[in-house]
Amino acid sequence: MSGSWMTTRAWLLMLPLLVVMVSVIGWPLVDTVRLSFTDAKLVGTEGNFVGFDNYAKMLSGSNFQRTLVTTTWFAVISVAAEMVLGVLAALLLNQQFRGRTLLRALMILPWALPTVVNATLWRLIYNPEYGALNAALTQIGLLDAYRSWLGEPNTALAALIVADCWKNFPLVALIALAALQAVPRDITAASMVDGAGPLARFRFVILPYLVGPLLVALVLRTIEAFKVFDIIWVMTRGGPANSTRTLSILVYQEAFSFQRAGSGASLALIVTLLVTVLAVAYAALVRKAAGSTA
């Protein structure tokens, strides 16, 4: 069978998928790029060509800069906490103890819950009148009076980060647990005979096996955290006083609440570009880590 026929056949087999991808991703993307250079509104007008005005306005606006800072805080803190919690949970679940299988199954639950359910659950926990958190903290004497955790600008973002961590650390734990189970038993035994304590064993023996898989988890979670929308929309809608407004919320507000399709599109493309840069940087890191443990 000739090489050219093989190539043609491959393209023919791929064609249905290509058609779907072009129509649901390619065309909207091209149209978003077109829109971003216009002053189009969501309804009514097609808009006029305005060049890079939308980009300039968005990048120089205080809204964008403040939101970028909020998003970065949210992504960095929640992903870092998820990594630490995930690895600790994996180390615990990798030990031999009674009920380990049950605990492993239970740990997956938060991650398996739909984000909207998780967000609603945490809104109930944080409720300023009958929330479990307020009740628990006042009963053990850490709090004098009930607080509105999601209603105060200085606690809302932290409260959201906790909810996001609770949902997503199981994914990191699962990935880390799989990596831990791949650590050869002989190497752990050798390190014990060599006199490595728990910390040295983690650093020299276990961590090298965790780095690669954890980098993959880091890439996935950072990109997701940077694009976060649903949990925040359900819990705070970006408030109070825009203290929890992330880039995706800003894009939504610009395009749909204020109906400015042109500037909304330019903002969406800026977010896409930022996420792409992150993804490329992380991919390079993963390749480097994979190379060093090969």
Next chain:
Amino acid sequence: MSALEIQNIRKNYGAVETLKGIDISLQSGEFLVLLGSSGCGKSTLLNIIAGLAEATSGDIRIGDRSILGVHPKDRDIAMVFQSYALYPNLSVRRNIGFGLEMRKVPVAERDKAVQEAARLLQIEALLDRKPSQLSGGQRQRVAIGRALVRKPQVFLFDEPLSNLDAKLRLEMRTELKRLHQMLRTTVVYVTHDQIEAMTLATRIAVMKDGRIEQLGTPEEIYNRPATLYVAGFVGAPPMNILDVTVRNGLLEIAGSDVTIPLPPRYATIGDGTRLSLGIRPEALRLAAEGAVGLTLPAKVEVVELTGPELIATARIGGQKLIACLAPRTRLGEGESRRFAFEEEALHLFDPTTGLACEGAP
């Protein structure tokens, strides 16, 4: 005082008894090989000595102290694993020196010890490489180096040559022998390879089902097997075992009318006793025409030339008889020939207990 004393060690996994009371006393500088097939408990025993598994009962002493309950790092042992167990992200230098680094040995002293071990093992040029950049044989040398630098009282080897190809295995075997002759350290070595056991050991413990079948020098194990299992396990091809019955001072081969005289050392065995007769394939030779002495007539079925020897598989009264002959022996398949042997090469076992029959000295 023994260098290593294993006293009545038992190990249970639930209802399964993996080790059923092991007793071994090892003098300083001895090379003990634990030999047995998979599942016989040899690796479990090694792991108990290392502290990687706990004994259900019994005691292990290194020098004058009991080490049961002592952490592996404090037992004054070093272990070489089948999979090498090198730390993949550390250089060869740090791998070898890892045990010393963990024990906070000063850098200069550590470097000196690493250099010395590397020189002994001829891996000085590899010190800055990572394990992934080494061949199997080089990795095994690094693993041995890591054990050597610690200068422990007892070295433990868990099938260290199993992952190497045949040629490299032979090289490393010689290397290990050379190292032991040079360092005179106490070694416990686990293997299922009888050639490794025979060539390396000063004593061999043949294990089966969690028990020691026989503990002795390689010469004793080979020439005076204590049980049918040892007789069949040690030697390649294994010892021929033929069913025989004692009749009027003769041994009658079952399924045939062939008889051979009962050796005088077994004269006390009663008439009519059913026994297993053992004779090593390499103890057989082709009898010359009209030769006198002990011979067994058999019909040759298969002849295999391995290079250094000719292996003939023959039948005598429906029972298999294998002979290892000189490579230039002229022998054809289907021929009926007589195989000669010396009386000392003949072993008798009780087929019910599997134990060797007591012969007069």
